[in-house]
Amino acid sequence: MVFANILVIIPVYNEQEHVAGVISMLQGAGFVDILAVNDGSSDNTSGVISDVEVQSLNHWVNVGLGAGLRTGFEYAVANGFDYVITFDGDGQMRAEDAVKIFEEAQRGHDFVYGCRDFNIPGVPKVRKFTNLLADLLTAMLSGRYVKDTQSGLRCIKVDLLKKFDLKSRGYSISSELIIQSINHGVIPKPVKIDAIYTKESLKKGQKISNSFRVVKELLG
Amino acid sequence: MSLFQLIALFLLGWFGFRQFVKFKGAPAVKILYQLRWFFITLLAVLFVGDPGLSSFVAQKLGIGRGADVVIYFALIWLLYQNYNQTQEIEKLYDKLDKLVRQLALKGNHARSNNEESNESNKETRN
Numbered sequence: 001m002v003f004a005n006i007l008v009i010i011p012v013y014n015e016q017e018h019v020a021g022v023i024s025m026l027q028g029a030g031f032v033d034i035l036a037v038n039d040g041s042s043d044n045t046s047g048v049i050s051d052v053e054v055q056s057l058n059h060w061v062n063v064g065l066g067a068g069l070r071t072g073f074e075y076a077v078a079n080g081f082d083y084v085i086t087f088d089g090d091g092q093m094r095a096e097d098a099v100k101i102f103e104e105a106q107r108g109h110d111f112v113y114g115c116r117d118f119n120i121p122g123v124p125k126v127r128k129f130t131n132l133l134a135d136l137l138t139a140m141l142s143g144r145y146v147k148d149t150q151s152g153l154r155c156i157k158v159d160l161l162k163k164f165d166l167k168s169r170g171y172s173i174s175s176e177l178i179i180q181s182i183n184h185g186v187i188p189k190p191v192k193i194d195a196i197y198t199k200e201s202l203k204k205g206q207k208i209s210n211s212f213r214v215v216k217e218l219l220g
Numbered sequence: 221m222s223l224f225q226l227i228a229l230f231l232l233g234w235f236g237f238r239q240f241v242k243f244k245g246a247p248a249v250k251i252l253y254q255l256r257w258f259f260i261t262l263l264a265v266l267f268v269g270d271p272g273l274s275s276f277v278a279q280k281l282g283i284g285r286g287a288d289v290v291i292y293f294a295l296i297w298l299l300y301q302n303y304n305q306t307q308e309i310e311k312l313y314d315k316l317d318k319l320v321r322q323l324a325l326k327g328n329h330a331r332s333n334n335e336e337s338n339e340s341n342k343e344t345r346n
Contacts, residue, residue: 037324057324063317071321078325169317 001030006102006155007081011068012089013039016048019089023054026087029095035075036089039068066173070166081158088152097193101155104191110160111181114153115190134214138175142182147190150174150214160186172217228268236261260297 008031012019019036026034035055038046040062049056057071069086076084083105085098093114101112118128131150139145154177164180166173181188239258243251267274267290274286283289 040320058327059320059324061316061320063320067317067321071324074321074325169313 002032003030003099003102004032005080005082006031006033006085007072007076007079007083008034008085008087008098009069009072009076010034010036010087010089011039011065011072012036012041012045012049013062013065013068014041014043014045015089016041016044018091019045020048020052022087022089022091022093023049023052025095026098027053029099031085031095031098033081035072037068037072039063039065064168064170064173066166066168066170066176069173070168073161073164073166076158077162083155083157084161085155086152093153094194097153097191098155100193101153101191104189105155105157109189110157110186111177111188112155112191113148113188114151114193115148116151116193118148134175137214138178141175142179144182144187146178146182146188149178151193153193154188156181160184168217170213170217172214175214225268229265232261232265232268236265 008026010019010022010026015022023034023036033055035057036049038049038056038058040059042062046056046058057075059067059071072086073084083102085102087093087098097114101114104112118131131148135145135147135149138149150171151174156177160181163184164177166176166180168176178188236258239254239261242254246254271286274289276286278284278286278289281289283292
C-alpha cells in the first residue's frame with residue numbers, strides 16, 4: 001500500500017544513529033513523501049539524510065523541536081499536501097502506528113495522535129510525572145484534559161493546520177498543537193500505540209527540566 | 221572617608237570613565253542611552269560619597285534606614301533591567317527562528333529550481 005498526499009515530517013537533531021533506519025522503516029510501510037527537518041545538528045545527521053532518498057530541509061542553527069515542525073508544516077501547506085504526520089527521529093516509534101493513526105484520521109478525525117501507555121514496566125517514574133505535569137498544564141490552558149499531550153506521533157489534516165497560529169520554538173509545540181486544535185473546535189483523538197524505549201530516548205525525554213521548559217514556554 | 225567609600229568611588233569612577241569614552245562620536249540615540257547609565261552612576265556616586273543623603277531620602281520616604289532606600293531602588297532597577305533584557309532576548313530569538321526557517325524553506329526552493337533548470341538544460345542538450 002502506498003500513501004499519497006501525506007507528508008511525514010521527521011524533525012531531527014543529532015540523530016545520525018537512527019534517522020536512516022526510521023526513514024527506511026517509513027518507506028517500507030508505504031509512505032512516499034517523507035521530509036526530514038535537520039534542526040542544526042552538530043553530528044553527521046545532515047550527511048546521513050542526504051545519502052537516503054528523502055526530502056530534507058536544513059536549519060543552519062539549532063532552534064528547537066517546535067521550529068523544526070513549523071518549518072515542516074509550512075512546507076506541507078506550500079506543497080498542497082492533505083495530511084501531515086509528525087514522527088520522531090530517534091527510533092522510538094513504529095511505522096505501523098503511523099499507518100494506524102492515518103487510518104483513524106481518514107475516518108473523519110482532523111487531529112489524531114498516538115497515545116502511549118506509561119503504566120507498562122520499564123517506564124521511569126520521573127517520565128510519568130513530567131508527562132502528567134505537561135498534560136495538566138495543557139488542560140489548564142485549553143480547558144480540556146487530553147492524555148499524553150507530549151506524544152510526537154500525530155496526524156493532522158492540513159486544512160486544520162492552516163488555521164493554527166503556532167509560535168513555539170521548543171518542546172511546548174506539542175501542547176500548543178493540542179491547545180490550538182481544541183480552540184478551533186477539534187478535540188484530538190487518541191489512538192493507543194506502543195512506544196519503544198531505548199536508552200537514548202529515555203535519556204533525552206526523561207529530563208524533568210524539559211517539563212519546566214514546556215511550562216515556561218507556554219506561560220512565557 | 222571610609223575604605224568602602226574609597227573602593228566604591230574608584231569603581232564607579234572607572235565605570236563612569238568607560239561610559240565617557242563611549243560618548244565620543246556616538247550617534248544621538250546612543251548618547252541618550254548612555255546618559256541613562258551616566259545618571260545612575262552619578263546617583264550611586266552621590267549616595268556613596270554622602271551617606272547622609274540616603275538617610276535624608278529615607279526619612280522623607282518614610283522607609284527608615286538610608287541603606288534600605290538604596291537596596292529597594294536597586295532591586296526595582298535590577299528587576300526592570302532584567303525584564304527588559306529578557307524581552308529583548310525573546311525578540312532576538314523570534315527573529316532568529318524566522319530567519320532560520322525562511323532560509324531552510326528558501327534553500328529548498330532554490331534547490332528545486334536548480335534541479336528543474338538542470339533537467340531542462342539536459343533536455344535542451346538532448
